Amino acid sequence: MGGSGGGLGGPGPGMAPVTGGSSAGPCMSPAAGSTVTPLSASMSNSFNTSQGLSGMTSPPCMASMTSLNSINGPLANNRDFSGHSGGLPLNSGLGGPAGSGPGLNNTTITDSASALLQRARADKTYRRSYTHAKPPYSYISLITMAIQNSQAKMLTLSEIYQFIMDLFPYYRQNQQRWQNSIRHSLSFNDCFLKVPRTPDKPGKGSFWTLHPDSGNMFENGCYLRRQKRFKCEKREILRQQQKANGNHSSNSSSGSSSANSPSVKHQDGHQSHQDVNSAANTLNGSMDPYSSHAHSHHLQRGESLGDSDCIKSEVGHHMDAHQLHGLYPALHHHASSHPSMQHILAGQLKTDPHFNPSHHPFSINSIIAANSEAAAASKVAADMKLYEMGYPGAYASPISPMAAPGPNDGPTAYYHHHPVAASAAASIYHSTQSV
């Protein structure tokens, strides 16, 4: 039987209560029960630790995160975002000398952030109630954030977990539940591609990356709900066919998948080849200078799919490592942050007929392209402002626990639980208000 429900909005067992009162309840202290490992240790291979996180592309919350990091050094020292009354670590974090960090390029933000922080402290009688509220981002968004903020544009599952927990204290609790959902999202959504490990990088699990065509998933301007799910057309057709055919293939009705695994989604070998061809076509047809290397015997079928299509995880399975890395040369440089992956992805985005960096002022693509703390922080502010203006799709639904602040809370309520995010985002937000 299926799950017992308990969805996002309901008072599900894992939902942090947004009601007033104690911040206890399901929201445990990040320290208690937290198995979070130091960011610098766990993510050093994937993130730019030499500069802390300041080299990261910054989605909304990341922007402010980098600011703190710049001020106080490795985020690992300031990773308690709890906002618990036991002492806001952010106080020490943001209370430091403004702009003292090399990466901090906006002292105004920091100064006003400190002021805001003090104000938030004064208001914490009700702010505190919303600490650890569920972030307004979907799991798909969180995964996307994590991947896009990694240097190699791909992460292992555990790294994705870590990223999310580092960024959102909410996810330091009930890990089994949301991590299951993360895994489900990765498998279920065509926008995520599984990239097998290479022999020289042994370890558990594969890398996960974004489908090159998934760049416009968040056209609504932020890492919130997508307007439309990204689907690989061919895979969708196959799904329909399989539905129509019943159990045409060896695929049983049971949930076991790994038995047929890498080709589970294909049900037959042919489709896997199609995917490989699609991958080759995607890169070859658009911009990939390496594509010639990708045309191995597995890619010789000569089918011209024409469209940018599926490069699903099975690609790697049906290709050897060299073939795959012909498609994604950056895989060779996962730890050393070869820019080609970014170049490829960026190039792919540009070739996407739907992609237009200027299409939406608050597009996720703008954040990616900007690669700037200020730009990302501005985006947070813009999101919040849009939300306040009732802009659909911006920020969370009023029903959302994220957007259920106290009567006097503005749209920044959520960010108050995330002190780092709160500072930069709120300061910008308020500066936009005051002008």
Add this chain to the structure above:
DNA sequence: GGTTGTTTACTTTTTA
């Protein structure tokens, strides 16, 4: 044995 990955089934939430 724990983690990872896939799939199904169901509920809840959001959007058109």
Add this chain to the structure above:
DNA sequence: TAAAAAGTAAACAACC
């Protein structure tokens, strides 16, 4: 209000 998207639970198997 229906459809789509998202969230949750669970079963299962492969892998390290």
